Amino acid sequence: MPASFEQEITLTGDLHARPAGALAVAAGRFASVINVTVGGRTVDAKSVLSVMGLGATSGQDVTVSAAGPDAQEAVAALVAILGEATKVGG
Amino acid sequence: MTTASVGIVLVSHSAELAEGAANLAGQVSGGTVTIVAAGGTDDGDLGTSAAKVSRAIRQADQGAGVVVLPDLGSAVLTVRAVLEDYGSANGVLLADAPFVEGAVAATVIAAAGGDLKAVAAAAEEARHARKL
Numbered sequence: 001m002p003a004s005f006e007q008e009i010t011l012t013g014d015l016h017a018r019p020a021g022a023l024a025v026a027a028g029r030f031a032s033v034i035n036v037t038v039g040g041r042t043v044d045a046k047s048v049l050s051v052m053g054l055g056a057t058s059g060q061d062v063t064v065s066a067a068g069p070d071a072q073e074a075v076a077a078l079v080a081i082l083g084e085a086t087k088v089g090g
Numbered sequence: 091m092t093t094a095s096v097g098i099v100l101v102s103h104s105a106e107l108a109e110g111a112a113n114l115a116g117q118v119s120g121g122t123v124t125i126v127a128a129g130g131t132d133d134g135d136l137g138t139s140a141a142k143v144s145r146a147i148r149q150a151d152q153g154a155g156v157v158v159l160p161d162l163g164s165a166v167l168t169v170r171a172v173l174e175d176y177g178s179a180n181g182v183l184l185a186d187a188p189f190v191e192g193a194v195a196a197t198v199i200a201a202a203g204g205d206l207k208a209v210a211a212a213a214e215e216a217r218h219a220r221k222l
Contacts, residue, residue, distance in 0.1 A: 021118030021198055028202025047212075048118065048198040049191055049219035 002032070005075045006065035011086045015056035019085030024048035026081055032068025034078065045078060058086070096200040096209040097124040097150030100193055101143055101169055102161040105130035111190055115197040123200045125193075126150040138168040147172065147182060155181035155206035157196050159213060161189045181206065187213035195219070 013019070015038075027034045027045035034045040038060055043050035045064065056062060062082060066074040098115065102108035108129025116125050128146035131137040143158070150156045160166045169184055176182060183206060185192060192213035199212040 017114075017118050017194075021194070022120060024198045025120055025201045028199060028204065046199075046202070047195070047215075047219070049195050049216055053220055053222075 002068045003071045004065065004067035005071045006063055007075050007079050008061050008063045009079050009082050011056060011058050011060050011062055011082065013058050013086035015051065015054060015086060017052060019082070020051040021048050022085045023078055023081050024051055026077055027074065030066070030068070030070050030074040030077075032066040032071045032074045034064065034066040034074050037063040037065065093203070094152035094154040095123045096154045096204065096206050097126070097152050097156040098193065098197055098200060098209075099126050099128055099143065099146045099150050099156055099158040100189070101138055101146075101158060101165045102127070102129040102189065103136050103138060103165060105134065107161065111193045114190070115193040118194050119197040119201040123197050124150050124152055125197060138165045140168050140172050143168055143172045144176065147176060151181065155183070157206065157210045157213060158182060158184050159187055159189060159192050159196065160184070183210040185210045185213035187216050191216035191219055
């Protein structure tokens with residue numbers, strides 16, 4: 001049974017193309033299965049087009065969940081990226 | 091990541107479209123992947139150029155292979171002609187994908203360290219992504 005972790009963060013900016021790209025690039029470096037959930041929709045964090053398709057905006061709560069050998073590190077890394085990247089937009 | 095990323099070649103009938111898509115994909119993926127635009131004819135008109143495509147493939151190849159995305163059907167003819175001369179198959183994959191979405195998805199997977207097959211698959215899966 002692989003470890004699974006999840007954490008929620010409130011966006012401080014919209015999840016535009018560049019932050020979505022940063023999220024997906026980082027997610028792709030982990031072995032775990034990683035999902036991002038916003039407003040009841042869950043997508044694969046490694047798919048940049050799916051993450052962009054969420055259309056997540058400032059003030060929305062995003063849940064990052066991961067299951068696998070590096071799940072804890074993955075959740076921590078992606079939450080940090082969401083916190084930083086959505087400050088600048090783009 | 092110590093190994094080289096898969097390179098991306100964007101073949102468009104329009105030089106501006108190829109450059110713009112390369113710029114967008116580079117910005118979204120963080121700028122670590124070699125993306126080469128091959129748009130327009132040798133005279134700068136709308137169309138595709140075997141010489142430009144050939145140069146672009148060589149330039150994009152960092153040792154991990156190259157995924158080539160054509161914008162419209164007839165660009166495929168140019169790419170195929172180049173690949174026949176290039177020694178084909180070895181390390182170069184032609185992706186059947188939507189141009190902008192495929193470029194962005196492929197480049198992000200390349201930036202994350204994906205191999206040639208994974209990068210080409212990401213481009214091709216882009217046709218299923220919903221925008222709305």
